[in-house]
Amino acid sequence: MHWEPLAEALAHSATHAASRWRPLVAVLPRHRLIPRWWDRTPYGWQLRDGQADPSRWAMTAYRDRSLITRVGAVHADLAQPEARPQGKPTSSATLPSLIVKMFQHGRIADGDQLLDVGTGSGYGTALAALRLGEDHVTSVDVDPYLVDAARCRLDGLGLRPQLEVVDATGPLPGVYDRIVATVGVRPVPVSWLEGLKTGGRLVTTISGTSLIVTAEKLNDGTALGQVEWDRAGFMHARHGDDYADDLPAGLRDTALYGEGEAVTTGDYPVVDVQEAWDLASMLDIEAPGTVTGYIEDGDVRTTWLAHPDGSWARATSYSGQLPLVHQSGPQGLWDVLDRIRSYWLQHGELPLRGARVRITPDGQTVLRRGGWRATL
Structure with missing residues (x-):
């Protein structure tokens, strides 16, 4: 596949001209991290195999869109062509512009130690490793297969950041200057403040909403920040192989x-x-x-x-x-x-966007704007 012009075009559509992320998107072969994916059709989930259809692979991988890589417990990588899985998407390759947006909200600086929560396809991890250097990037995911596949594919690109199988709502494998999550949580896990250095910054979304929360850790262990004016939606952080049913039967x-x-x-x-x-x-x-x-x-x-x-x-x-x-x-x-x-x-508007955020060491997340207040 002659992918270089496609990656350059993706970089132009997903980033602005002055962005430090633009040249990184332009040199990263996204298709190699997403060899197979699921398409939603009127007849259910349809498996797509990049190597079986290189033209579709190129057209799909280098569009600024998310690609579903796991439905229920079924990985696209491991599925048979006739498979028709049931259930919700449980992993995806996030659209590049959104990954870049989340990293930009992180205000990542040279030398920062970054925790990337939600390895997925490994694309965001790869961008971070190109930006900071592989020794400065740790990525975690609850899914052992995804972590192993991402490690193998990143290694094939010459990138070897630290990848760990971790339920990120529990203990983290280190302490970091920046925590950027491409999964939704509610509330912010206690372990994230424990794993964030004083002065460090976290970026996440609140599960069930399109709210992006950014906050910086203070000396007393709390974190203060805000709900950004941007919007983003991510899958909820999983604790196991699949999501539980969200409603009682019937x-x-x-x-x-x-x-x-x-x-x-x-x-x-x-x-x-x-x-x-x-x-x-x-x-x-x-x-x-x-x-x-x-x-x-x-x-x-x-x-x-x-x-x-x-x-x-x-x-x-x-x-x-x-x-x-x-x-x-x-x-x-x-x-x-x-x-x-x-x-x-x-x-004239709802109080969510621009709300102040306070995250306490015991795991309470409080949103406040004017006379409105909500505790998660």
């Missing part, structure tokens, strides 16, 4: 078809919550773990919400009218959503 069907304890008319139009990133983030701060869905059928639009505690809500509108709302359970999920939307209209 609750999705109940949310879609149940009558509900309360039937009312909603104050606001039906909205696809997951496509409204700030709204979705605020909902997950106010009602952590809420799952949402959206269906559009001609003039009929339906949004449903469900929570592991058994709460659920469904709102359906016809021809743009205000929705009919069914809901049950202790939280009143549609009421929560309406309160968020009322706050938005009253204040």
